[in-house]
Amino acid sequence: MKENIITHHYQITLEDRIKLNNHNSFLLWFTGLSGSGKSTIANVVEQKLYQLGIKTYTLDGDNIRKGINKDLTFSPEDRTENIRRIAELANLMVDAGLVTLAAFVSPYKKDRENIRSIVKDVNFVEIYINTSVEECERRDVKGLYKKARAGEIKNMTGISAPYEAPENPDIEINTETESIEGAAKRIVDYITPKLSRQ
Ligand SMILES: Nc1ncnc2c1ncn2[C@@H]1O[C@H](COP(=O)(O)OS(=O)(=O)O)[C@@H](OP(=O)(O)O)[C@H]1O
Ligand SMILES: Nc1ncnc2c1ncn2[C@@H]1O[C@H](COP(=O)(O)OP(=O)(O)O)[C@@H](O)[C@H]1O
Numbered sequence: 497m498k499e500n501i502i503t504h505h506y507q508i509t510l511e512d513r514i515k516l517n518n519h520n521s522f523l524l525w526f527t528g529l530s531g532s533g534k535s536t537i538a539n540v541v542e543q544k545l546y547q548l549g550i551k552t553y554t555l556d557g558d559n560i561r562k563g564i565n566k567d568l569t570f571s572p573e574d575r576t577e578n579i580r581r582i583a584e585l586a587n588l589m590v591d592a593g594l595v596t597l598a599a600f601v602s603p604y605k606k607d608r609e610n611i612r613s614i615v616k617d618v619n620f621v622e623i624y625i626n627t628s629v630e631e632c633e634r635r636d637v638k639g640l641y642k643k644a645r646a647g648e649i650k651n652m653t654g655i656s657a658p659y660e661a662p663e664n665p666d667i668e669i670n671t672e673t674e675s676i677e678g679a680a681k682r683i684v685d686y687i688t689p690k691l692s693r694q
Contacts, residue, residue, distance in 0.1 A: 513593035517551055519691040521590045523615045524683070526599040527608060527662065528625030529654045530640055531632035533671040533679075534599035537625060540680035542597055548684075550691060553589055554597040555582060570651045576607050583611040590619050595691070603653050605660040623683060624665035629654035631672055 514520055524541065526534040535556055542552050561568070565581055568574040579602050589596040602608055612620045632654065633641040644652030651657040662668075667686055669679040 510591055510593065514693060517593045518693065519550055519595070520619075520693065521593045522595050522619050522621055522687060522690065523586045523590050523611070524595065524597045524621050524623060524687065525586075525602070525608070525611060526597070526623045526625055527602040527665075528627060529629060529632045529659055530601060530652075531635045531637045532625040532627035533669070533676070534601075534625050536676055537623075537669065537671075537679050537683070538597045538599045540676055541683050544680060544684045545595055545687075548688070550595050551593060552595045552597065554599070555586060555589075556599040560585075560600075570653075570657070572604070572657075575601075576604065579604075579607040580610060580614075583614040586611070587615045590615055595687070601653050601659070603657065603659040605662070608662065621667065621687065622662055622665045623667045623669065624662045625669050625671060626661070627671045629659075 510521070524538070526538050528534050538554055538556070542554055545552050560582055561578070564585070565578050568578045579600065582598060582600060586596050586598055602611075608622065612622075636642055640649060640652060641655065643649045644655040653659050667683055669682070671679065674682075
């Protein structure tokens, strides 16, 4: 029963962890089609932050859909639940003081708005990896588009399931005109002043 769950207040707070780490914590949320470049860019961003001495952790399909969310499919309801659980997990990581990177298709606007309400607005950075479905299909990194065209995969985002593009993302990357390195640098330049405790 929820009413019987009573919050315990711990002495060590996020403020204390921020002081110890000497940087603020954030959630960098990468959204875009499969093959758009979310993981590739997040990976380079994390390396750059690591080199700056920032404490980070990345959540992506491998550690989530094969673990905590292995019971979920790609139906609209399960995608919503997938993103909700990840947002709750990311919120704990931000509270732990980490700059958390999350790379998920997250195709529904309402689900992304829900992340913003779970993780405080000021801690949430929405990064839209804008790559056309034509380019993602051309890359077809995992062979999923081919399978979707052959009808072997249902609900494939961009082919047989919707992707609702962010209208007002904090950062938008067009990978058809911007290099991996250039995109990663732009994200790090955006976040660096916000990491400072002053
Ligand atoms: N039907 C369908 N639609 C989209 N993607 C699919 C699908 N089936 C499997 N995959 C693979 O699963 C990865 C997407 O998982 P996510 O958890 O990011 O999806 S979602 O946010 O719940 O929509 C996605 O990984 P990325 O390529 O890294 O985006 C795909 O490899
Ligand atoms: N400018 C770019 N930014 C990101 N990825 C790019 C770019 N140009 C080409 N790619 C390639 O596109 C693919 C993106 O795959 P991936 O990062 O796994 O996408 P996602 O995580 O969105 O599914 C990689 O093979 C990557 O090398």
